[in-house]
Amino acid sequence: MTDKSSTASVRETRMVAAFVEMADTLVDDYDVADVLHRLVTHAVELLDAAAAGLMLADQRGSLQVLASSTEGVRLLELFQLQANEGPCVDAYRAGEPILVDDLTRSVQRWPSFAPQAVSLGFAAVHAVPLRLRHEVIGALNLFGYHAGPLTQADLHLAQALADTATIGILQERAIHRGEVLTEQLQTALNSRVIIEQAKGVLFHAGGLDMGQTFEVMRTYARDHSTRLSDIATQLATATLDPLTVLNHRHHPAPQQ
Structure with missing residues (x-):
């Protein structure tokens, strides 16, 4: 019981620290590249994910890979965009979480992406949209080496992290109304x-x-x-x- 309580306490402390750090990005000297890298880092650490990737949409609604926890995942996310199928793509289009407990059962749904992800050792993938009310600007992907569901608590945490980053991104756009979306994304891509x-x-x-x-x-x-x-x-x-x-x-x- 003590071990479980201690583990829960450590996780809660890390969660608080993560949200404080994310909230810190809402103040002066905003750096979108830092925000997105922090998001994928916290997602991996807090949700015990094997890896994470993040995409943002440009003014035409085309997704761009802007952050990833590993180079392998960055390439997999680029493959997802090229194939025009996968969890991030679906989460962005639907504006809702896409939860896949077992990738081997998703070959029919994603005939290109699923086998590629499995070949890299991933067994499960979950994606949550970056959204504020009805505005969806991207998606966060969480990869796991073991098949299994994402708990409701972890789903809420993943969405909360994504929502916090979304608020920062949209606030920065509102402050700099003269800066078009294309310029913000290009800055983020260059920074990456x-x-x-x-x-x-x-x-x-x-x-x-x-x-x-x-x-x-x-x-x-x-x-x-x-x-x-x-x-x-x-x-x-x-x-x-x-x-x-x-x-x-x-x-x-x-x-x-």
Whole structure:
């Protein structure tokens, strides 16, 4: 009983921290790339998912892959778009969660996507829309290595995370009414490319895995009150020494 209570307490603490961090994106110096990467990171950590991916729609309603927890999932999400079938596509179109307990039973529904996902070791997939009231702007995909349902509690948590990110994205659009949707998405796409390049720089400099490099970079940006995309640009253009960022792990900035 104690172990279960302790585990639940730890999860609740992590949930609170995640929503506080997500809410922090609603204030000044908004960075859409950071918001989306935080969303997929929290989704994996809090929902015990194997991986996560996220898509946003452009002004024509065409989805774009803007964040993923792994490179393999990013490629799978691109495959989903190319095939024009899959959970994110369906969740976006329907504006409702798409829950698939067993991917091997979804071959008829998704003849291209399902076999591809299974070949990568995934057994279940669940997608929730990024929506605010009747406006749907994208979808979040959660992948699992084991077949099985998503609990109602986890479904509500996944939707709450997606809703929080959606509010931030739509608020940023409302503030910058002169900036068209295309420009916002292009900025996010450009930031994603730069972030991947910066992760590669840290990977080669410090021997960390790609997931660790993102966390190190994000922590450095947060501790220096700098946008994640700005730190990534500095790393990618060699104006910031990667060892400075890596060493920050051992000498973090003091709490104010």
